[in-house]
Amino acid sequence: MKIYFPSPQKQHGVVFVTALIFLVVLTLLGVTAMQTATLEERMAGNLRDRNLALQAAEMALRYAEQHIRDNDPATTVPSSIDGVTSFDDVCTAGFCYYGAGAAAPSTPAWITYCTPDCSLSYTAGTTFNTNGISYIAPALPANILAAPTYLIEGILKTPPGDSVRYYYRITVRAQGAHPGTVVLLQEIFRP
Numbered sequence: 001m002k003i004y005f006p007s008p009q010k011q012h013g014v015v016f017v018t019a020l021i022f023l024v025v026l027t028l029l030g031v032t033a034m035q036t037a038t039l040e041e042r043m044a045g046n047l048r049d050r051n052l053a054l055q056a057a058e059m060a061l062r063y064a065e066q067h068i069r070d071n072d073p074a075t076t077v078p079s080s081i082d083g084v085t086s087f088d089d090v091c092t093a094g095f096c097y098y099g100a101g102a103a104a105p106s107t108p109a110w111i112t113y114c115t116p117d118c119s120l121s122y123t124a125g126t127t128f129n130t131n132g133i134s135y136i137a138p139a140l141p142a143n144i145l146a147a148p149t150y151l152i153e154g155i156l157k158t159p160p161g162d163s164v165r166y167y168y169r170i171t172v173r174a175q176g177a178h179p180g181t182v183v184l185l186q187e188i189f190r191p
Contacts, residue, residue: 049178063137066128069128078120079093083166109151117146121149123147153168154167167190170186172185
């Protein structure tokens with residue numbers, strides 16, 4: 001009995017080329033997945049930073065409201081607010097008032113007086129007393145670089161048949177952990 005062994009044939013390398021194509025496709029998928037993950041990580045970090053700045057701005061807005069409400073003459077820091085006394089049209093010390101019936105300037109005060117920071121600053125631990133109730137400003141999170149700043153614009157209104165009413169436009173500027181992350185909040189407040 002004779003045993004025949006097939007003679008070796010030349011291989012054409014089709015399997016090798018196919019494997020290389022699959023390897024290239026898998027590499028491209030891996031690189032794309034890494035780029036997507038990196039982008040999503042950056043987006044999440046930026047969102048977190050913006051949220052930190054927004055929370056700091058909200059905190060400063062409540063602080064400014066307490067600053068306006070403070071009616072205890074014993075608390076002198078920050079200075080008390082009584083109507084529009086010590087307010088002027090050049091926003092000295094962060095208090096702006098343009099006069100009765102006068103229009104606000106064409107360039108908003110927050111652009112003029114809050115670049116890079118507004119005149120008044122949030123200070124943790126400050127005590128405000130309003131009608132016998134104390135408010136102590138809480139500490140900011142450790143990862144906020146700068147204390148939020150704010151500006152108060154006085155608005156005097158005299159409705160028909162009513163007494164004088166004071167309103168205040170509060171503009172707050174806060175930044176997140178990165179100096180480029182800035183949030184501006186504004187509200188009209190009537191104590």
